[in-house]
Amino acid sequence: MASVVQKYGGSAVTSPEQIRKIAERIIQSYNDRNDVVVVISARAGETNRLIEMAQEMCPRQTGSEYDLLISAGEQVSIGLLALCISSLGYKVRTYLGWQVPIITDSLHTRASIEYIDPAKIRADLNHGAIVLVAGFQGIDRSGTITTLGRGGGDTSAVALAHALGAEVCELYSDVDGIFTADPAICDDARKIEKISYDEMLELASQGARGVQIRAIEYAKKHNVTIHVRSAFTAERGTLVVKEHMPMEGVVVTGIVADKNEAKIAVLGVPDKPGSAAKILTGLADKDISVDMIVQNVGQDGLADITFSISKTDLEKAHQITTQIAKEVNAREVLADRNISKVSIVGLGMKNHAGVAARMFTALAYNNINIQMISTSEIKVSVAIEEKYTELAVRVLHEAFKVDQCSE
Amino acid sequence: MASVVQKYGGSAVTSPEQIRKIAERIIQSYNDRNDVVVVISARAGETNRLIEMAQEMCPRQTGSEYDLLISAGEQVSIGLLALCISSLGYKVRTYLGWQVPIITDSLHTRASIEYIDPAKIRADLNHGAIVLVAGFQGIDRSGTITTLGRGGGDTSAVALAHALGAEVCELYSDVDGIFTADPAICDDARKIEKISYDEMLELASQGARGVQIRAIEYAKKHNVTIHVRSAFTAERGTLVVKEHMPMEGVVVTGIVADKNEAKIAVLGVPDKPGSAAKILTGLADKDISVDMIVQNVGQDGLADITFSISKTDLEKAHQITTQIAKEVNAREVLADRNISKVSIVGLGMKNHAGVAARMFTALAYNNINIQMISTSEIKVSVAIEEKYTELAVRVLHEAFKVDQCSE
Numbered sequence: 001m002a003s004v005v006q007k008y009g010g011s012a013v014t015s016p017e018q019i020r021k022i023a024e025r026i027i028q029s030y031n032d033r034n035d036v037v038v039v040i041s042a043r044a045g046e047t048n049r050l051i052e053m054a055q056e057m058c059p060r061q062t063g064s065e066y067d068l069l070i071s072a073g074e075q076v077s078i079g080l081l082a083l084c085i086s087s088l089g090y091k092v093r094t095y096l097g098w099q100v101p102i103i104t105d106s107l108h109t110r111a112s113i114e115y116i117d118p119a120k121i122r123a124d125l126n127h128g129a130i131v132l133v134a135g136f137q138g139i140d141r142s143g144t145i146t147t148l149g150r151g152g153g154d155t156s157a158v159a160l161a162h163a164l165g166a167e168v169c170e171l172y173s174d175v176d177g178i179f180t181a182d183p184a185i186c187d188d189a190r191k192i193e194k195i196s197y198d199e200m201l202e203l204a205s206q207g208a209r210g211v212q213i214r215a216i217e218y219a220k221k222h223n224v225t226i227h228v229r230s231a232f233t234a235e236r237g238t239l240v241v242k243e244h245m246p247m248e249g250v251v252v253t254g255i256v257a258d259k260n261e262a263k264i265a266v267l268g269v270p271d272k273p274g275s276a277a278k279i280l281t282g283l284a285d286k287d288i289s290v291d292m293i294v295q296n297v298g299q300d301g302l303a304d305i306t307f308s309i310s311k312t313d314l315e316k317a318h319q320i321t322t323q324i325a326k327e328v329n330a331r332e333v334l335a336d337r338n339i340s341k342v343s344i345v346g347l348g349m350k351n352h353a354g355v356a357a358r359m360f361t362a363l364a365y366n367n368i369n370i371q372m373i374s375t376s377e378i379k380v381s382v383a384i385e386e387k388y389t390e391l392a393v394r395v396l397h398e399a400f401k402v403d404q405c406s407e
Numbered sequence: 408m409a410s411v412v413q414k415y416g417g418s419a420v421t422s423p424e425q426i427r428k429i430a431e432r433i434i435q436s437y438n439d440r441n442d443v444v445v446v447i448s449a450r451a452g453e454t455n456r457l458i459e460m461a462q463e464m465c466p467r468q469t470g471s472e473y474d475l476l477i478s479a480g481e482q483v484s485i486g487l488l489a490l491c492i493s494s495l496g497y498k499v500r501t502y503l504g505w506q507v508p509i510i511t512d513s514l515h516t517r518a519s520i521e522y523i524d525p526a527k528i529r530a531d532l533n534h535g536a537i538v539l540v541a542g543f544q545g546i547d548r549s550g551t552i553t554t555l556g557r558g559g560g561d562t563s564a565v566a567l568a569h570a571l572g573a574e575v576c577e578l579y580s581d582v583d584g585i586f587t588a589d590p591a592i593c594d595d596a597r598k599i600e601k602i603s604y605d606e607m608l609e610l611a612s613q614g615a616r617g618v619q620i621r622a623i624e625y626a627k628k629h630n631v632t633i634h635v636r637s638a639f640t641a642e643r644g645t646l647v648v649k650e651h652m653p654m655e656g657v658v659v660t661g662i663v664a665d666k667n668e669a670k671i672a673v674l675g676v677p678d679k680p681g682s683a684a685k686i687l688t689g690l691a692d693k694d695i696s697v698d699m700i701v702q703n704v705g706q707d708g709l710a711d712i713t714f715s716i717s718k719t720d721l722e723k724a725h726q727i728t729t730q731i732a733k734e735v736n737a738r739e740v741l742a743d744r745n746i747s748k749v750s751i752v753g754l755g756m757k758n759h760a761g762v763a764a765r766m767f768t769a770l771a772y773n774n775i776n777i778q779m780i781s782t783s784e785i786k787v788s789v790a791i792e793e794k795y796t797e798l799a800v801r802v803l804h805e806a807f808k809v810d811q812c813s814e
Contacts, residue, residue: 069486079476
């Protein structure tokens with residue numbers, strides 16, 4: 001049977017008109033003889049409303065009570081959508097996480113899915129029902145409600161597609177698919193027809209919108225085909241698949257920029273073992289992720305340690321770093337909000353030498369100074385001054401001829 | 408073990424300050440060495456918000472999707488209260504209806520509780536936890552969420568008290584207890600210390616606030632002691648118990664008025680068998696409850712049929728009755744919004760003749776005309792012109808010396 005799991009984000013179920021549109025779209029898929037399972041998030045703003053209530057009540061709560069509270073939002077969404085589909089004369093069945101059940105571990109607010117029992121949903125599909133499932137939530141083995149963390153609805157959808165052996169997992173949002181670069185920045189940006197899990201992972205990690213990282217990892221592990229597409233057009237979007245080697249000569253699949261980066265430099269650190277570790281451990285203890293790291297040791301035996309973090313963490317990170325800098329007798333700490341990260345991603349890099357060099361040359365030719373670099377097998381990221389972000393994306397898109405179709 | 412089930416209404420959990428106050432009250436009960444189980448309703452307005460959403464989506468829906476939607480409110484309340492109690496350093500366990508489980512029949516939006524398994528809650532109490540349970544909701548035997556109808560939280564609390572063998576079920580609200588008459592109308596109104604289930608049932612049926620009728624019926628059936636009391640004072644309220652025969656000479660326990668009454672008179676109905684039945688069946692088919700009914704047959708062989716309904720149903724009832732009146736060749740239909748119902752209730756009536764006569768005399772002496780009458784073994788209700796409501800309550804309170812303590 002040709003079955004499909006569709007996931008709609010919270011922005012698609014905000015108003016009654018939107019819910020009606022989504023309902024019609026779902027019914028159309030159903031009438032095309034697909035077995036349709038739909039995963040819905042909480043209405044946009046609903047989960048934030050619940051989180052605000054919780055914080056007003058008592059800040060910094062993260063246990064099972066918190067998950068109980070914030071999982072109420074999906075119940076409202078699937079209730080409304082079910083009412084609508086049912087009123088249009090179609091048979092509909094709804095499932096909260098515990099009703100499927102979607103079994104997770106017990107790490108509240110960021111639980112991982114361990115097992116999904118597809119039996120009841122399969123029976124409903126066989127009886128001709130459209131099945132709606134609340135995303136983002138599950139239960140642990142003791143029967144307590146858990147949530148999967150922000151964006152967990154994507155993961156719910158991919159995991160359900162795997163459990164049901166669905167042909168494809170369609171992730172609907174307000175973007176048309178994955179682009180070679182942000183079309184708002186780059187006129188030549190082209191929608192990518194197919195992309196590999198690894199490339200998608202790198203793009204998402206470097207700031208591309210469209211799919212949650214954990215959902216891509218899950219899809220990669222279980223070989224679930226993802227279709228990233230728009231809820232507002234019938235056009236095909238981007239397929240995320242296992243293997244997709246680009247044509248000979250195509251090196252870069254996509255370019256992505258992330259302005260949510262900031263930089264901290266610790267200058268004049270006595271070059272003793274453990275100084276860098278002390279700083280990085282201090283940040284990790286406060287749940288601050290460090291992205292790029294550079295360490296230069298001067299001839300005077302003093303090192304400069306520079307690293308990037310997200311802009312939202314800058315203030316806290318600056319405070320912590322200043323404290324530790326004193327302890328390790330560093331000279332000074334500088335913070336800089338005005339940076340961004342631009343990355344090129346492509347499986348083709350594996351087989352092409354000199355990709356980084358070509359990137360740096362193109363940027364240098366346009367007087368864009370590189371402050372930090374990090375690389376993986378299929379990605380090169382650079383930190384640059386924030387004001388050059390859009391220019392850098394256009395320059396690289398041109399340099400690597402990403403606009404030319406790789407299909 | 409001295410265990411107590413406490414139920415707090417939705418108006419008690421609206422603001423963070425209120426939730427904190429309730430939390431402190433619960434903790435105080437806990438520290439007094441009670442095993443405490445708390446039933447919470449949705450925050451005031453929350454369920455209405457969800458119902459409005461549903462109606463905007465598609466009016467007149469009442470199935471399982473509707474119950475799924477409107478049961479989201481309690482989840483928010485118990486989540487917030489649990490966060491608060493937990494942040495004050497006390498061990499807390501939460502239960503949604505399905506987690507207890509509270510098993511109901513499958514009559515969505517007005518399900519009845521069939522069975523409650525107390526095992527998990529008992530275990531939590533034995534481990535020193537305060538237990539919070541979402542009121543108003545359950546699941547049927549197929550695992551679908553059900554709701555108990557408006558005010559179902561009272562029934563959840565009484566049923567839990569029964570299942571747990573609790574000493575008492577405390578129903579908290581913003582009233583101090585059950586009064587001999589509305590203190591806003593009658594200066595001499597006195598809080599009743601103890602009242603029987605049957606009296607409480609009559610008072611509630613005739614419009615008294617405080618306890619849901621179905622909860623009283625459940626309590627009566629299973630002999631659960633109810634304590635109706637204020638959430639804002641430490642004073643004792645009113646105990647609702649099995650048997651409570653008043654002292655010799657006390658006839659009336661309470662007086663209650665209901666302004667939500669309206670009257671329809673169908674005049675000149677040919678006195679043929681089935682005419683009255685046709686009208687009443689037509690109303691019942693549209694879910695309109697008829698309260699008092701009077702039929703007079705004149706010498707001309709034409710009957711007048713008069714009945715009372717709730718004011719909110721008047722327009723619909725008028726329309727239906729006019730239609731049927733035509734079919735049975737009645738002369739005309741009159742509708743009257745300006746009536747109210749005043750009732751006297753008391754177990755003492757069983758042993759006292761002439762109670763109704765004494766009531767009618769007192770009203771007549773004050774020029775209050777009686778339009779309709781209905782009686783039961785422990786109640787007499789009269790319909791009067793609405794503007795006399797308060798006067799009638801005061802006159803009857805005085806006439807039956809209800810202000811004099813019956814304890």
